[in-house]
Amino acid sequence: MPPPNLGTVSSRDATARQLTFDELDTPLRDTTFVVVDLETTGSNSGDDAITEIGAVKIRGGEVIGEMSTFVDPGRTLPPFIVQLTGITSAMLVDAPRIEQVLPSFLEFARGAVLVAHNAPFDIGFLRAATTRCDIAWPPFQVLCTVRLARRVLSRDEAPSVKLSALADLFQVSTRPTHRALDDARATVDVLHALIERVGNLGVHSYPELVDYLPNVSAAQRGKRGLAAHLPRTPGVYLFRGPSDEVLYVGTAVNLQRRVRGYFTGSETRARMKEMVALATRVDHVECAHGLEAGVRELRLLAAHAPPYNRRSKFPKRAWWITLTDEAFPRLSITRRAGRDALGPFTNRTDATDIAATITEACRLRQCTRKIRPDGVHGPDCPDDAVGGCPAGSTPQSAAQYSVTVDLTRDLIRGETDRPLLALRARIEDLAASELFENAARLRDRTAALGIALRRCQRLAAVAAIDELVAARPRDEGGWEFAVIRSGRLASAGVAARGVAPMPVVDALTLSAETVLPDPSPLRGAMADEVRLVANWLDSPGVRIVRATDGYREPARGAGSWQEWCALARGAGEYAERAPHPRH
Incomplete structure (x- = not known):
């Protein structure tokens, strides 16, 4: 059998490429569609095979190309398929295999919107075939005329x-006959008739057509102009x-694509539909890149507390573990971060649990009574062994107790990990004594402490750098830049491909926000902002252009x-998932 018949293809299509959704925001008359129909050996794309492909390329109401070919399915056709389509096994003897046909079809359809009547069937078979042939499926936009007809009629x-x-x-001018090209031609006429109908409803571009397909209220769709x-x-x-x-x-x-989505059927959340109904305008802040957008969102959420944002997204007033300011300090949970604070914690319970582990590991006092600077701790506290104060009942002066306080400060700063080593040794002792549940509880508490310490030390290391x-390289070429001062994003910009980067860096640095840090671990920056900055710095390809000091976390x-x-x-986590024995 001869190779697939590609009919006539205009020269304008020779360099076609796959269009993005936004590039298709052009009039429907200027959008290229490829209407495709398949005949197959059955209805299951996983088990059955394609026997015929018919496709028609159209633009502006005119046919600009056709493709038609039989396909050898590698099997005998079922009798009911022969009766339905008129295609026999003998007709497919010399037909090309699907691996020979698919590249031609994908090239024919490249840069167009795929259209099919009951698209999940036809596109499902085509995608299954590309998978079996180890060919990548292009990111086609797909339009189903069954769905469009049900919406319009x-x-x-x-x-x-x-x-x-x-x-x-x-x-229609061509009657459907259960043959691929005839059915594709019939679908072309149906598509044109349906597009004519929706044009009278104000739908004139492909994105508008996609937006029209779901059942969206006129009021919601009417705000698309925002x-x-x-x-x-x-x-x-x-x-x-x-x-x-x-x-x-x-x-x-x-920005345009995302906001436009709120006025379409893709937005199904009742709360968001309520918000859209109230909205009268949409303001925007154009940003250089994703990091700047994320930081600006955090700052705007903190400034406005919008009623339709989830509360979980709001920058939180974090909880911190701090040492009290007294002669015999103990740990306290506060909203304000002192010089040697540990945090941030999103809820007080987590902070309280970590503070209890530190108190136990460093043998800080837990009692709350006031002790004079010339007093002693111990005589009035029961020993830790009988459920009393971790600092013990042995009398200690302020100078003697300060050793414990210094150990706590050193643990938080990362200058020692001796308390963590002691906790791990206790876990091993408990396990050796076959007190496995006690060992597991202490293991989980120690892991939570280690993670909290690392989080604080990592963010503090970013905030410690003055500038x-x-x-970071951009996907389209060039560079994203961020000027970070004391953990805060002070300036952001890009240098496009071919633009000298260092003049851009110099301009961003000169125009960067002035930051006045405080003595807290994050130097006054919002914890969520420092976390965003730290994650961006950890992303692949990021390079340090210059810095006032090196990034460093404590060695211990x-x-x-x-x-x-x-x-x-x-x-x-494994222990929680494992089934527990029944007694």
Whole structure:
């Protein structure tokens, strides 16, 4: 059999490429569609095979190319398929195999929107075939004329949306015959008739057509214009209500595409639909890259507390573990971070549990009575062995007790890990004594402490650098830049491909925000912001352009304990999932 018939293809398609969703925001008359129909050996794309492919390429209501070919399925056709399609096994003897046909079809369809009547069937078979042939499936936009017909036509007008029924309704020029090319040609006429119908409803581009398909209220769809002025760049968007109040804040890689989604059927959350109904305008802050957008979102959430944002997204007033300011300090849970504080913690319970572990490991006092600087601790406290104060009942002066306080400070700063070593030794002793449940509880508490220490030490290491300029490569070429001062993003920008980067860096540094740090571990920065910055610095490809000081975590800090903590956490999670024996 001859190779697939590609018909006539205009020269404009020779360099076609796959279009993105936003590039398709052009009139439907300028959008290229490839209408495809398949004949197969059955209905299961996993077990059955394609026997015929028919495809028609159209643009602006005109046919600009056709493709038609039999495909050897490598098996005998079932009798009911022969009866339905008229295709016999003898007709497929010299036909090419699917691995020969697929590259031609994918090239024919490249850069177009794929259309099929009952698209899940046809596209499902094509995708299954590409998988079996080890060919990557291109990111096609797909339109189903069954779904479009059901959306456009009432059930009184079209009780059935089968291709034969729609062919009768629209009086198509080519009758469907259960042969691939005939059915594809019939689907072309049906598509044109349906597009003519939706054009009268104000749907004139492919994204508008996609937005129209779900059952979206006219009021929701009518607010689509609120996104019209937005750029297709990264940034932060703010929905505002009738009194100019901020209703919702979000970030996007593409502002226009993201905000437009709120006015389509893709938005199914009742709370968001309620917000959209109240919205009167959408403001935006264009950002250089994702890090800047994330930081600006945090700051706007903190400033406005929008009612439709989830509370879990708000920058939190964190909890910190600090040493009290007295002659015999103990640990306290506060909202303010002192010089040697440990945190941040999102809830007080976690902070309290970690503080109890530190108190036990460092043998700090737990009693709350006030002790004069010239007094002693111990005589009035029962020993820790009988459930009393971890500092013990032995009398200690303030000078003697200060050794314990210094050990606690050194643990938090990462200058020693002796308390962690002592806890691990106790775990091993408990396990050796076959007190496995006690050992497991202490293991989990020690792992939680190690993770909390590392988190604080990591963020503090970023905040300790007065100024750090870093660069990350962009996917499209060039560089993203961030000027970070004391853990806060002070300036952000990009250098496009071919632009000299260092003048951009110099300009960003000169225009960067002035930061006045305080003596707390994060030097006054929001914990969530420092975490965003630290994660960005850890991302692949980031390079340090210049810095006032090197990034460093303490040598005896909790960083070296993370492998042990991960193993301990994994053991705890496994124990929780494992079935418990019945007695």
